Amino acid sequence: MLPTLLYVYVALTTLFLTQQHVIATQNEAKWPSLLFRFKVKRTSMDIYGQRDFIVYANPNVMMDESSVLYDVFATFKEGSAVYNYTRVNGVAYLQTTEENLVSTRCLESEMDDFPPINAMISAINDAKPVASVRDSIKCDSDSDSLYKVSVDESDFTLCVSGNSSFQLFGSDMDIIVDFLQDPVKIVSPNKDKSCEVGVSPSSVTATGKSILTGAPLPAGAVRGLEEEFSLFGSDDDSDDDDSCSCKSTPRPCIFIHGLGVKNEVPNLEESLPYWGDKIASHAPCCTSVQFAHLNTVNYTWLNTTQQNQVCDHALEVSNTSTKLVIKDTIVVTHSMGSLMLAGAMARGRCKLDSSSTWISTAAPMIGSMAADYAQEVCAGDTNFIAEKLAEFKDQCPVNKATKSLAYSGGDYSTSKLNAAYKVVQKIYRANVFAVMCSESFSGILSSYQASFWVLGEMIPHKSKKNDGTVEYHSCSMGLDQSKFGETYKSRFYRTKLNHYDMQFRAGDAFWNKAKMPVKWFECLL
Numbered sequence: 287m288l289p290t291l292l293y294v295y296v297a298l299t300t301l302f303l304t305q306q307h308v309i310a311t312q313n314e315a316k317w318p319s320l321l322f323r324f325k326v327k328r329t330s331m332d333i334y335g336q337r338d339f340i341v342y343a344n345p346n347v348m349m350d351e352s353s354v355l356y357d358v359f360a361t362f363k364e365g366s367a368v369y370n371y372t373r374v375n376g377v378a379y380l381q382t383t384e385e386n387l388v389s390t391r392c393l394e395s396e397m398d399d400f401p402p403i404n405a406m407i408s409a410i411n412d413a414k415p416v417a418s419v420r421d422s423i424k425c426d427s428d429s430d431s432l433y434k435v436s437v438d439e440s441d442f443t444l445c446v447s448g449n450s451s452f453q454l455f456g457s458d459m460d461i462i463v464d465f466l467q468d469p470v471k472i473v474s475p476n477k478d479k480s481c482e483v484g485v486s487p488s489s490v491t492a493t494g495k496s497i498l499t500g501a502p503l504p505a506g507a508v509r510g511l512e513e514e515f516s517l518f519g520s521d522d523d524s525d526d527d528d529s530c531s532c533k534s535t536p537r538p539c540i541f542i543h544g545l546g547v548k549n550e551v552p553n554l555e556e557s558l559p560y561w562g563d564k565i566a567s568h569a570p571c572c573t574s575v576q577f578a579h580l581n582t583v584n585y586t587w588l589n590t591t592q593q594n595q596v597c598d599h600a601l602e603v604s605n606t607s608t609k610l611v612i613k614d615t616i617v618v619t620h621s622m623g624s625l626m627l628a629g630a631m632a633r634g635r636c637k638l639d640s641s642s643t644w645i646s647t648a649a650p651m652i653g654s655m656a657a658d659y660a661q662e663v664c665a666g667d668t669n670f671i672a673e674k675l676a677e678f679k680d681q682c683p684v685n686k687a688t689k690s691l692a693y694s695g696g697d698y699s700t701s702k703l704n705a706a707y708k709v710v711q712k713i714y715r716a717n718v719f720a721v722m723c724s725e726s727f728s729g730i731l732s733s734y735q736a737s738f739w740v741l742g743e744m745i746p747h748k749s750k751k752n753d754g755t756v757e758y759h760s761c762s763m764g765l766d767q768s769k770f771g772e773t774y775k776s777r778f779y780r781t782k783l784n785h786y787d788m789q790f791r792a793g794d795a796f797w798n799k800a801k802m803p804v805k806w807f808e809c810l811l
Contacts, residue, residue: 411494544621562791
């Protein structure tokens with residue numbers, strides 16, 4: 287159901303800062319430009335595959351120095367593609383270069399998952415002095431002034447030593463900030479005045495100005511110290527650490543994929559590209575990680591053989607399972623995989639023992655408008671662009687599995703399919719332990735992200751709250767909405783991920799806690 291990536295790449299840019307983007311100025315500004323050096327500790331968290339990178343920031347200071355807004359520039363390379371991120375006057379842009387083709391687009395706030403430099407500046411202006419830090423923070427010298435800083439609900443220890451740099455230490459990343467001798471000017475790559483202004487100037491405090499300029503700390507800046515501060519809260523609260531430990535009984539794990547996989551493999555596999563390469567190393571409760579490899583193109587979720595194979599695979603990973611009862615097993619399903627498992631259980635082909643745990647992501651429990659749209663496209667009832675998108679994913683003619691995901695009560699569903707959805711919803715509600723759904727298709731930075739931006743807008747979804755292919759309402763059907771939360775700490779996780787992101791393939795977003803599927807799974811059990 288997923289279309290080709292819609293970036294149109296136009297002129298070549300370089301990986302390095304160029305005169306077009308960062309131009310040295312002769313201004314003798316009191317506020318220096320800053321160089322942020324990021325070192326990300328979580329292997330699931332990166333930007334275009336990079337966990338060590340730099341960001342330039344140049345201050346725009348109001349005349350009375352009451353507020354400041356930083357322009358920002360960073361460049362990233364992944365494969366043959368180069369991504370230049372720019373924020374000028376509060377407006378963010380992403381310029382993508384690949385094969386001598388360049389595209390530039392504005393980034394709305396929800397789509398902007400790059401380092402939130404101005405949020406960090408605001409937090410520094412609100413820095414709270416502390417006497418000591420319980421964690422193993424290593425500042426440059428014993429004379430450092432220590433502060434507690436909270437950036438969009440992420441806590442950091444701030445070390446200030448001297449007039450040339452300061453350091454931020456967090457659970458997921460550390461940041462060294464250097465003062466540049468020469469100020470830089472960061473230029474907008476796009477003159478489109480309709481782009482959204484995503485950030486506004488930060489109010490300047492005396493402490494903030496001192497930290498950001500390297501000037502001496504004002505008298506009284508260290509009064510009212512907190513006695514001690516820890517990044518990780520209480521000793522038994524490790525959820526904010528860069529990794530989580532298993533809090534329940536370790537068990538073997540099986541992952542059951544959704545639509546679009548061909549060429550069934552009879553045995554369980556040790557890896558499957560569908561799920562990416564990150565999740566196996568972030569599964570502390572899994573004594574083993576195995577992947578079912580089924581044909582989810584030619585066989586529907588209602589197919590008897592398909593359901594039997596789902597049960598057979600789920601039953602074989604634990605030695606304690608019986609002929610029909612799945613015991614001591616963690617079962618992870620994505621999209622149509624959730625329907626296949628629920629359908630098999632509804633027909634009595636297997637059942638979950640209380641010692642097993644079912645974790646579901648992006649389940650289309652009332653189908654998907656993407657399936658309806660694919661059938662409409664292939665019938666020739668839509669425009670040329672949409673038709674080409676469907677053809678790219680081999681949707682025409684529409685395969686059996688896609689048809690079985692027609693939206694309940696819609697033009698392409700049947701009374702039999704509508705009734706089947708009702709049955710599996712009851713199984714889902716009664717047996718699923720944890721659920722991940724999405725109310726936004728903004729997603730994590732990835733090569734496929736832009737495709738879902740198009741899908742989310744192009745497909746005639748019943749609700750704007752969708753992951754590009756499956757609506758939040760469909761995924762959370764029948765579940766208690768009050769149990770859903772917007773951070774990875776929520777067992778029922780209401781995210782801003784696209785459909786592929788919930789296969790764990792892009793890892794975690796760099797900052798947004800509503801876009802951390804791997805950390806959710808790692809800290810869940």
